[in-house]
Amino acid sequence: MKSIYLTGFMGAGKTTIGQALATNLSLDVVDTDTLIEQNMKLQIKDIFEQYGESFFRELETKTLQELPVNDTLVTTGGGIVTTQNNIDWMKENGCMIFLYADPEVIWERLENDTTRPLIKQKKKEEIIELFDTRLPLYKQAHITVDTTGLDLESAAEAVHNAI
Numbered sequence: 001m002k003s004i005y006l007t008g009f010m011g012a013g014k015t016t017i018g019q020a021l022a023t024n025l026s027l028d029v030v031d032t033d034t035l036i037e038q039n040m041k042l043q044i045k046d047i048f049e050q051y052g053e054s055f056f057r058e059l060e061t062k063t064l065q066e067l068p069v070n071d072t073l074v075t076t077g078g079g080i081v082t083t084q085n086n087i088d089w090m091k092e093n094g095c096m097i098f099l100y101a102d103p104e105v106i107w108e109r110l111e112n113d114t115t116r117p118l119i120k121q122k123k124k125e126e127i128i129e130l131f132d133t134r135l136p137l138y139k140q141a142h143i144t145v146d147t148t149g150l151d152l153e154s155a156a157e158a159v160h161n162a163i
């Protein structure tokens with residue numbers, strides 16, 4: 001089976017839904033942010049702080065494109081789609097899924113988050129603006145699943161049914 005790439009905005013539930021889905025499909029699951037943190041021995045926010053966002057984006061692209069293209073469920077960082085080549089790569093090598101969640105719901109989840117460098121000190125309007133800017137990028141996915149209002153298990157099931 002070709003690999004599955006779960007994409008979506010921060011707070012859309014990619015990691016948690018991905019883990020449940022991988023169990024249901026008996027696939028290995030890997031998370032690009034976790035791999036980057038392990039390789040760099042640094043947290044994402046410290047990579048942004050010490051090396052800047054463009055360095056992080058290069059690591060993200062390299063990490064994604066070195067992963068197996070079969071039998072793997074890959075959960076990605078929300079900004080992976082800001083590199084168009086990553087979108088093209090995911091679509092060519094596997095099934096790209098966009099986990100949509102209503103931006104209001106996303107904001108409620110992210111409001112007090114201190115681990116994500118792009119959220120820290122941002123106002124709600126700024127986050128919604130970023131969401132809107134990225135929406136056309138996510139929408140290039142093969143499949144879009146709206147997880148708004150769904151619990152973890154139902155969301156994983158909705159993605160399973162959509163594949």
Ligand code: S3P
Nearest residue numbers: 009010011033077078079116117
């Ligand atoms: C980012 C999303 C984060 C992480 C980094 C940048 C983004 O991942 O990769 O903080 O640009 O949207 P999550 O989507 O898992 O929070």
